[in-house]
Amino acid sequence: MLNRLFGYLFIVFIAITSIPLFLIALMIWAATYPFDSRLRLLHLYTCFWASFYTWVMPAWRIRIEGRENVRRNAIYMVVSNHQSLLDILVAFRLFFHFKWVAKIEVFRLPLIGWNMVLNRYIKLKRGDMVSIEKMLRSCKERIDEGSSIFIFPEGTRSHNGKVKAFKLGAFQLALDKKIPILPIVISGTNQALPKYSFDFTGIRKIFIKIFEEIPYQTFADMTAQEVANLVRAFIMEKLKVMDEYTLET
16 A cells, blocks of 8 residues: 555655656757757756656665766667556666657656657557558657667557567658668666556665667568567577566575
């Protein structure tokens, strides 16, 4: 009961603090949009906004590795496993430029969703072919503008932390636009914030790591399915190692 109460108090804290934080985001957007068409500064501020909630939660012991694997001004198809809603906050801690692909419901949230609209992140209605086609077009537009794209290819959170089958959109985009894939692996968030729960679960280790990019030339002659299988196998292998750290007492 106390764990659930603590979890809901944390949600209230997010809701209250999002009011001034969104107003700052709105001012940054208005001030920088004329000369920052990719909205890099607004995205960096959004990284700070999201990271703030992980910094004030001392129970989440977050370990980050691999920032050196992100080349300055490179355009990537960024893919990661997806264990929890917490993955989004943790991924923002990486502080490099990308556009999220997120389900359309998130954009409807007051303040946080409005900030996603300001950032020109990309909406997706799962299972809707028209929305999927529009999402793919938007991704190509953002790539052409010089932004990386961040997608969870599982499409939804895993309920047990195991990596689900990958959908092919991210990998077809990487093939079509001839851009490298940047694999990211997240471990421990499913323990810190399980799917369908807002209960506080105590002190938890979380590990996020950026691995070396997979150059386009490596998979240029593959099908999207083959690329998806390659990347999924890689992420599953690395996740096993990282789980040893996050699950140890």
